[in-house]
Amino acid sequence: MAELRPHVEELRGLGVEPAVIGSGTPEEARAFAQQMHTDGGVLPIYVDEALVTYRAAGLKRSFGATLLHPSSWLKGVKSIAKHRQRKTAGDPWQQGGAMFVRPDGEVTWRFVSNFSGHHPAIAELIAEARRAAA
Amino acid sequence: MRDHVPGELAAAILRDPDGYEHRASELWATRPALVLWVRHFG
Numbered sequence: 001m002a003e004l005r006p007h008v009e010e011l012r013g014l015g016v017e018p019a020v021i022g023s024g025t026p027e028e029a030r031a032f033a034q035q036m037h038t039d040g041g042v043l044p045i046y047v048d049e050a051l052v053t054y055r056a057a058g059l060k061r062s063f064g065a066t067l068l069h070p071s072s073w074l075k076g077v078k079s080i081a082k083h084r085q086r087k088t089a090g091d092p093w094q095q096g097g098a099m100f101v102r103p104d105g106e107v108t109w110r111f112v113s114n115f116s117g118h119h120p121a122i123a124e125l126i127a128e129a130r131r132a133a134a
Numbered sequence: 135m136r137d138h139v140p141g142e143l144a145a146a147i148l149r150d151p152d153g154y155e156h157r158a159s160e161l162w163a164t165r166p167a168l169v170l171w172v173r174h175f176g
Contacts, residue, residue, distance in 0.1 A: 001172055011168060018168040019161045021148060024175040030151035032175035039151075046148035046156065053158055056143035059171055096171045101162040105144065107137040108166075116173065125168065132166040 001036055001043075007122055008043050014126070015133035016100070019044045021053055023091040051094060059112055060095040098125070100132035108132045 001020060011018050020043060022029055029047050033039035048054065054061065095113040098120055102108060109128040111120045144159040161167045 001170070004170070016166045016168050017161070018170065020170045020172055022172045022175045026149050026151050026153045028175045033151060044150070044161075046150055046161075048146065048148055052146040053143050053148070054171055056140045056146060057169075057171065092174060094173055096173045098168065098170045099139070100166060100168055101139050102166045103162055103164060105139045105159075105162075107139050110137075113173070129166075129168060132168075 001038075003119070003122055004125070005036060005038060005043065007126065008038075010126065011129050014129045016129040017044075019046065021046050021048050023048060023051055023054065023094050025049065051091060054094055054097075057097055057099060057110070057112075059097040060114065061091070061093050062095070100128055102132060 004018070008018055020038075022032065022045065024032070024047055026047055029045045030039070033043070033045050036043075038045065051061070095115070095118075097113050098109075098111040100108045100110075108131055113119065139159075139162075144157075146158040148156050148158055150156060158169075161169055
């Protein structure tokens, strides 16, 4: 999410409202927002402790995808080198993902993370934001 | 054929950092939304 933070206003400028969903508690979400400097409405954060939206969105949850995928190790090392890794707050085996949704419920793009550290490129998100808002 | 958000996802209840509940569909009710699911907070 640290990579997304500088592009939040660009997304809004394109007509897309970003929102983050995590699997921790509201208290953990608040602490995370402060750490990422996204509190105060800069980037809305929500929690889904029961993982209902993760399952409904078809996102993956597995031990193997989190720890055993070779790319997880490489991405993990790079991430630690770039950002200080903090205590895990939420379901450690849950993978992430992303989706652009229009007001009529149409999903114009979706991304399912296959392993830890597998994220969409910012350039792809910006391009898809333009398409979603068109 | 257009891909639509699953009903279970649209109806799911989320909580904000203050503990207030929100229906997930509120996120894209008025304008397109980029919904990002993070692995964990941290």
